[in-house]
Amino acid sequence: MLLMLVRRALSGLAVVVGVVTLMFFLLRLAPGDPARLLVGPAATPEQVEAQRRALGLDRPAPEQYAAWLGRFVQGDWGTSIATGRPVRAMLAAAWPATIRLVGLSLLLSYALGIALGALQATRGGRLDTALSVLSVALFAMPGYWLGLMLVMLFTYRLGVLPAFGAAGFDADYLTGWDVVADRLRHLALPLATLTLVGVGGTARYVRGAMLDVAGSPFVAIARAKGLSPARVALRHVLRNALIPVLTLLGLSLPALFSGAVFIEAIFAWPGVGRVLVEGVVARDYPVVMAATAVSAVLVVLGNLLAEALVSWADPRVRDGGGSAMPGAGT
Amino acid sequence: MGGWGRLWRDPRAVFGLAVLGLSVLAALLAPYLAGDPIVQRDIVATRFLPPLSSDLHGSFHLLGTDRFGRDVWARLVYGARVSLGVGVLAVSVSVLIGVLVGAVAGFWRGWPGVVLLGLTDFALALPRVVLLLLLASLWQPSAGLVIVVLGLTGWMTIARLVHGEVRALSVRPYVESAIGLGAPELRVLLRHIIPNALTPVIVAAALGLGNAIMLEAGLSFLGLGVQPPTPSWGNLIASGRDTLVNAPWVAAAPGVALVLVVVGATLLGDAVRDRLDPALAGRG
Secondary structure: OHHHHHHHHHHHHHHHHHHHHHHHHHHHHOOOOHHHHHHOOOOOHHHHHHHHHHHOOOOOHHHHHHHHHHHHHOOOOOEOOOOOOEHHHHHHHHHHHHHHHHHHHHHHHHHHHHHHHHHHHHHOHHHHHHHHHHHHHHHOOOHHHHHHHHHHHHHHHOOOOOOOOOOOOOHHHOOOHHHHHHHHHHHHHHHHHHHHHHHHHHHHHHHHHHHHHHOOHHHHHHHHOOOOHHHHHHHHHHHHHHHHHHHHHHHHHHHHHHHHHHHHHHHOOOOHHHHHHHHHHOOOHHHHHHHHHHHHHHHHHHHHHHHHHHHHHOHHHHHHHOOOOOOOOO | OOOHHHHHHOHHHHHHHHHHHHHHHHHHOHHHHOOOOOOOOOHHHHOOOOOOEEOOOOOEEOOOEOOOOOEHHHHHHHHHHHHHHHHHHHHHHHHHHHHHHHHHHHHOOOHHHHHHHHHHHHHHHOOHHHHHHHHHHHOOOOHHHHHHHHHHOOOHHHHHHHHHHHHHHOOOHHHHHHHHOOOOHHHHHHHHHHHHHOHHHHHHHHHHHHHHHHHHHHHHHOOOOOOOOOOOHHHHHHHHHOOOOOOOHHHHHHHHHHHHHHHHHHHHHHHHHHHHHHHHHHOO
16 A cells, blocks of 8 residues: 555656656747846847846756756745746745635535435436436536626626635735635635536536446345345445545546636636736746646645545555555555 | 447437537538628627617627627627637547557557557646646647647547557457458558447547537637637637626627537437447447
C-alpha cells in the first residue's frame, strides 16, 4: 500500500514537472512579447531591449527554463509583470478560495449524485426516467451558462443573492455572524452552479454502476438469503458500485477544476482560476507559470487522494497493489 | 451490422438523431431560415425586442433582438454553423490522432506501445482547460485555432479505447492466420484490425462532440475562441451576459440550443453503447 502510494506520488510529480515544462516552452514559442507589453507601445527598441534583458528574456530558452525552475523550487516565484505584486502572495491569497469552492462542491455533488443515482437504480420506472432526463440535462449544461441563468433569477429578478466576489463591499465593517452570513450568501450561487453541473454526471455514473453490480450472482444470493431489498441495495449493491465511483472522483477532479475556472470568471470569485485567466489575458508569464503549477499540483493531489480512497475501500486493489508485502495494508 | 435497426426503437437514439439532424439542417439552411445575423439597422427602434415580436419594418423576430437590434434567431442559426462545425472538426482531429496512437500502441507492443501509452497517460493528466486557455490566448484567437487545440487535447480516451480493442483483436486467429499467410503487418492492421476496432470509437466520438461544442462555447465565452461579429453559441451567451437584465433571451436562447445538442449527442452515444454492449460482452 505504502509502496504503491510512493510510486503514484512519483508519477504524479512527473506529471507536474511535465505540465510545467510544456507550459514554459509553449509560452516561449508563442508570439507576443511581455517586455513590449510592459514598456508600452511608445517605447523605443532600446527600451524594449533593456526590459527584455531585465526580465531575462534575452537568454536562450533552456537557460531561462533552468533558471526559472531553480528559483521556483526554492520558492521564489517572481513578481507579476502586470501588477508588480509577488506571484506567491497572489496565489497564496487565491488558493484557499478555490479549495473552498471546489471542495464543497465536490462533497455536495457527490452526495446528491450518489443519492439520485441510487434512487434511480433501485426504484426504476417513471421516477428513473424523469430523473434520467434531469441528470443528462444537468450533465450537458455548461456551468457558465447555468451560472448566468441563476444570476438572472436570484440576483436580478428576486434580488436575494449577490452575484460577484467572495464578500460584500461592506465586509470589513461586519462583525460576528454577519460575516459568516455575508460569506455564505456570496458562496451560494457559484457553489450551486458548480454542484448542479457535477450532480448530473455523478448520478448517471452511479446509476449505471449500481445496475451493473445488481446483475452479479452475489446479489442474487444475498436476495435468496432473504435479506431485505433495502439492505441488499445499500450494503451489497451500493457499496460495491461506489468503488468505481471513487475512481471517477479522482478522474473528475481536473474537469471540476476546469469548470471552476469558468465559474470563477463569471462570479469574480477570487481563486486560482481567476488569477490564471487574468494572467493569460495579460500575458503575465510568471503568474501563468505559477498558477499552472499550482493547479497541476492540486489535480495530482486530488487524484492521489482518490486512489488512496479506492485502495482503502477495495481490498482487492489494496492487496494487489502492494503485492511485495502481503497484508501490509492492515 | 445487423441489429442497427433496433436503434430506431430506442427513444434516446431517436431524440438524439432528431436533435442533431435538425441542428445540422438548420445550420446548413441558415440563409433560407433567417435573415442576416450581422446587419443592424435602426438600432434604437429595433433593439431589445422580446421574442415573438415584430419591429417597425414588419420583420418578425422569433427570439427577439439583441442590444444592436440584431435578430437572435438569425444569430443562433448562423452560430450553429460555427459551433457545430468547430465541434465536428475538432472531434475528427481527435478521432484521427486517437485511432492512430491507439492502433500503433496496441499492435506494436514493444517500445512504440510503451512510449505512446506513456504519452497518452501523461496527456490524460494534463489540465485540459488550462492548456486550452493558454494556447488560445497565446495565438490569435480564431475558429481554426480552437479546432486544433480541442483536437489536440481530446484524443486520449479514444486512443485508450482503440488500444484495448486492437490489443484484443491482434491475437485473434484470423489476424494470426493473415500474418501467417504473409500479409504485411501494416496491411493487416489497416484492413483487418482497425475496421473492427472502430465501433466503440463511435460512442466516444458522440460524447466527445458534446464536450467539444461545450468547450468551444466556453472559450468563446471568455473571448478566447471565435471572435465577434462571427456568431458562435459561446460568444452569443457572452454578449447576452451584459444585457441579462434588459434582455435575458439573448443569453438564454443559445444556452438552450447548446444544452439540447449536447443532450442529443450524449443520449445518442448512450443508446449506441447499450446497443453494442451485448456484442462487447459476448466477445469474452
